[in-house]
Amino acid sequence: MRLEFTKMHGLGNDFVVVNAITQNVMLRPEQIRRLADRHTGVGFDQLLIVEPPTRPDVEFSYRIFNADGNEVEHCGNGARCFALFVTEQKLTRSNPISVSTCNGVLSLNIDDNRLVTVDMGAPKTAPADIPFAPHGDGQHNGLYRLDIGDQAVELSVVNVGNPHAVVRVDNCDQAPVATLGPQIQQSGAFAEGVNVGFLEILSPTEAKLRVFERGVGETQACGTGACAAMVAAVSHGWLEPTATLRLLGGALQLSYQAGEPILMTGPGEFIFDGTARL
Numbered sequence: 001m002r003l004e005f006t007k008m009h010g011l012g013n014d015f016v017v018v019n020a021i022t023q024n025v026m027l028r029p030e031q032i033r034r035l036a037d038r039h040t041g042v043g044f045d046q047l048l049i050v051e052p053p054t055r056p057d058v059e060f061s062y063r064i065f066n067a068d069g070n071e072v073e074h075c076g077n078g079a080r081c082f083a084l085f086v087t088e089q090k091l092t093r094s095n096p097i098s099v100s101t102c103n104g105v106l107s108l109n110i111d112d113n114r115l116v117t118v119d120m121g122a123p124k125t126a127p128a129d130i131p132f133a134p135h136g137d138g139q140h141n142g143l144y145r146l147d148i149g150d151q152a153v154e155l156s157v158v159n160v161g162n163p164h165a166v167v168r169v170d171n172c173d174q175a176p177v178a179t180l181g182p183q184i185q186q187s188g189a190f191a192e193g194v195n196v197g198f199l200e201i202l203s204p205t206e207a208k209l210r211v212f213e214r215g216v217g218e219t220q221a222c223g224t225g226a227c228a229a230m231v232a233a234v235s236h237g238w239l240e241p242t243a244t245l246r247l248l249g250g251a252l253q254l255s256y257q258a259g260e261p262i263l264m265t266g267p268g269e270f271i272f273d274g275t276a277r278l
């Protein structure tokens with residue numbers, strides 16, 4: 001089987017984008033993992049599949065798969081690349097573009113500088129909505145506790161369509177992302193898995209973030225992770241309602257206040273088009 005694709009990235013979080021409106025696409029998890037392999041495949045953090053709408057109020061539907069072959073609910077950097085992809089391929093002339101994922105509807109607006117703003121909708125923070133089973137007796141100072149070995153880790157939890165844990169750290173560059181990230185994921189407290197963000201507050205309007213993603217590992221940037229970190233930080237009073245989040249691959253602009261949708265603005269880039277043999 002031959003698969004036409006476009007390779008894109010959003011701040012170094014990289015994607016293979018496949019148009020399933022003009023070609024038949026049926027990929028098994030094992031084929032997705034093969035395509036994701038950076039030595040023997042094309043290599044990506046997520047596979048984005050653009051499909052015809054599945055409901056009357058949107059123009060497209062799109063599906064997201066992590067590099068491990070599992071389908072997930074959301075991808076913030078992917079949503080920006082999706083908007084640029086369907087516009088460049090002339091699949092739409094709309095702006096904003098409305099698209100459904102497997103559990104929500106997104107509105108995507110491309111500005112004159114080709115930056116894309118994603119309206120992520122309102123977040124959820126109740127443990128049952130993550131889903132998350134904290135250790136101990138609930139929140140202390142607005143933070144939940146998770147016992148990892150003999151370490152008590154304090155964290156916030158946010159569902160922005162997909163599940164996130166946010167740990168505030170003093171120094172993002174030295175944060176134990178590669179060790180504590182998987183330990184939190186494997187703690188058993190997150191029934192559907194979790195993306196783990198490590199957040200350093202630099203000023204009331206600027207923060208640094210690294211994310212150990214579910215189904216991938218640490219990525220150069222995570223858009224939904226930035227949204228989750230923003231929700232946690234604004235709720236705790238660490239950041240103002242408009243702030244810049246600096247990820248390994250670059251910066252995103254975020255806006256959020258309680259009861260309002262999260263808005264995330266950032267770039268997306270085309271890398272190359274190709275044909276894969278599967």
Ligand SMILES: N[C@@H](CCC[C@H](N)C(=O)O)C(=O)O
Pocket residue numbers: 013045046066072073074075076077078162163195213214215216219221222223224225
């Ligand atoms: N990189 C993405 C998030 C992709 C999904 C995530 N790994 C999950 O499993 O929920 C982003 O930019 O949001």
